[in-house]
Amino acid sequence: MRLISINVLKTGMVIGRQILNEAGLPLIQKDVVVTDGLISRLKQLDIQYVYIEDKISQGIEIEETVPIAVRKKAIKQITNAFNKIKGLDQKSASLVIEKQTKEIGNLVDNLLDSILNNEEILMILSDTLLYDDYIYQHSFQVTLYSLAIAKEMGYSESDLRTIGIGAILHDVGKMVTPSEILFKPGRLTNEEFETMKQHARSGFDILRNLHTVSLLVAHCAFQHHERIDGSGYPRALVDYEIHPFAKVIAVADVFDAVTSNRVYRKKMIPSQGIEIIEAGRGTMFDAKVVDALKKSVVHYPNGSILLLSDGRRGVVSKQNDDDAALPCLRIFEENNQLLNTTYQLNLIEEPNIAIEKVETEYILEVE
Incomplete structure (x- = not known):
């Protein structure tokens, strides 16, 4: 099978890989013959690329590093944990997350098993069909990328676990960000962007009082938008002031953001996302982290x-x-x-x- 843009999908082509909806359930089955109605449906769902079967790609298989069943279960756990703190004040949110940390830790352990027991480079193939679910899928995928990068950099299993928990919870502050700003389809005003930026500090405030995880987890949330040249937020920290774990999550966060559908921008393919990260190597992003990303994730997925x-x-x-x-x-x-x-x-x-x-x-x- 091979990957093509929805722009050139034609009637009579054959779908090569099952297309799933936001819940991980089959939307379109493999081997379905494409019709005009199907093309219209895919465009309505804002799907950018599909896999088709043809003679030049016959026998080429595409498998994600983490099976869909594991992905589905993980995203459900993240969704449940995050939804429980919607509308709460920071103290109450901390208490709720405190009760979730054992479950979150177990989730990271399961993902670590997938990453550590798989010597192949990381491949994630996904479409976020509903923007309201973006945060949960994003948190899951940032965790996978962060673990793959940190593994490549030689971090210990203990550090990998902390990085994984920090990655899952890096955007938890968005649960107290107004939804009309979080999911606004157009460009944010300066005032709205200032409100959006507060999610990093809100995440830190929610996580810093937890007794069941390292304080470094809170700093991952606080610093994942900082940049080593001081251009980031919320505190405009520079290189030596940013914790190494947050530098890992910062790269994973941006890479997933540009390679996933967003309400304001179409997704890029992995090689394009890597180019974006590479452009900030040594200025916005730590050079060692960028190099580890390039070694640990697929640039050109099978079928390209x-x-x-x-x-x-x-x-x-x-x-x-x-x-x-x-x-x-x-x-x-x-x-x-x-x-x-x-x-x-x-x-x-x-x-x-x-x-x-x-x-x-x-x-x-x-x-």
Whole structure:
């Protein structure tokens, strides 16, 4: 199967991967033939990309690092924990979260098992269909990215657990942010943005009095929007003033934000998200954390069409764990001519060949 933009999805194509709704339940089954009505439905749901089956990608499989059942259970736990503090004052919210910390710790332990027992680079494939659920899915995905980054950086299991809990709870302050600001479809006014920025301090105030987790968890919430050049908020801290755990979560937070659907912006593919992070390497983001992200997450998901610098096109067939930026390809086209027989190309073995671009709107002429 291969990944294509919804913009070029056509009647008669075959869906290659089950599409799930916001609750993790099947919305569209694998092998369904695309109709005009189905395309309209997907566009209404603001789905950006789908997987289709065709001859050039036959047999290429896509599997997320964390199974959908684990994802569904984790997001449900996060949703339940966060919803219990809606409308509460900070002291009451602290008491409620205090009662949830054992469950949250167990959740992190389960995710850690998935991350530590899997030597492959992290692959997350998701669409957030309802913006009201974004915070919960975002918290889950930031946790996965944070754990993958921290694992790559060599943190101990104890530190990984603290980072994981900090990542799950990094946005807990948004539960006391007015929903009309949190989910506003347009640009925030200066006054609204100042209100939005208070979620970092609110999260710190909710978490700092917990007796069942480290105070570092509260600092993860407080500092995840700080930037090492002092351009962040709420305190405009600089490099040495920001805790290393918060630096990890800051990168994971931005990477997930740009690669997920948002109410005000379409999602990017992972390689585009990495470019955004790379642009802030050493200025906004800690260089070591950025380098760890680039090593630990998939840049080009299986099924992506890549155009190479020598004019060849191929579909990503598998990942190279030794270099996440250089996958293996199934070459199907040379100089705009389809090949009668495809062949494999490992980009690690081709140092003189560069990836020119990802082509999510590529269409086979025979289609």
